[in-house]
Amino acid sequence: MNKQETGDSGARTLRRGLHILAALRGAPDGLDILGIARALAMQRTSVYRYVSVLVEEGYATRGPDDGKYRVASAWAQPADARALSVAQLAPAMRRISDETGDSSFLISRVGSDSLCLHREIGSYPVQVLAVTIGHRQPLGVGAAGLALLAALPADEAEAVMQQNREALRSYGNMTIARMRLLVKATRDRGWSVVGNAAVPGVLGVGVALRDAAGYPRLAVSVSCIVDRMPAARQRTIAELIRRETGAVA
Incomplete structure (x- = not known):
């Protein structure tokens, strides 16, 4: 893979992560994996990978009771x-x-x-x-x-x-x-x-x-x-x- 392809892949990854954050911001009650996948027409496995990173880095939180994801309030x-x-x-x-x-x-x-x-x-x-x-x-x-x-x-x-x-x-x-x-x-x-x-x-x-x-x-x-x-x-x-x-x- 050349540098251009690597850059394009990184940009797509960032864009998808930002789209997930935007979806979460528009859902004050939170979204589960399926809800995010439907909203963005993404595979659930892909959504799970992205939100796992967002949670790990502190950009999103996962409710312990309902399992839904939300934008971390600090942001x-x-x-x-x-x-x-x-x-x-x-x-x-x-x-x-x-x-x-x-x-x-x-x-x-x-x-x-x-x-x-x-x-x-x-x-x-x-x-x-x-x-x-x-x-x-x-x-x-x-x-x-x-x-x-x-x-x-x-x-x-x-x-x-x-x-x-x-x-x-x-x-x-x-x-x-x-x-x-x-x-x-x-x-x-x-x-x-x-x-x-x-x-x-x-x-x-x-x-x-x-x-x-x-x-x-x-x-x-x-x-x-x-x-x-x-x-x-x-x-x-x-x-x-x-x-x-x-x-x-």
Whole structure:
């Protein structure tokens, strides 16, 4: 096969993937494999291969109950919207870090991952800076990611955990069963409290931020060494995050 033929094949593959995404965007209730195949006049085996890649890369999700595929909600928020989120929330995060003396982090969801959009550094001599701007990790890992995962609708959160089943093992040998317990505790408490699986001796508190429609799209967390995060301070920090971000979230 020459280069021209290879290029044409790649273009066709991309085009089919985009057509599937367009079909999913036009079906808020989701589509199963047969529905996608009928809508696009494609073979079911081909559709399955394409949607498997879309799910794996975080562009689509599969409902655990109905088995239908949907566009991952995170991709409804374009890059310029994320930049606006940083511009709006950076001053609040600066105040949070000034008051606590610790680092604060802003994350958004990208498919089944969390993406660090911004961070502020506090004044305390020991700062926890394990997550850098642009860092991606499975949603649910870290305080902000856990807060965001727990705030999702139950079926959507379960789908994310299933997608991340293998990836989670790299973070303290995390399992879906353990992650479900963390999600439940976060929902019951109203904010997340979690240690950093990559950095022992670190604890973070995270709060999900909802958009005007009530959907959780962002989360803010504060992380520090465990000795600086007793239970009473965890609550104080969660309330501080809510207070400072409430007017702009």
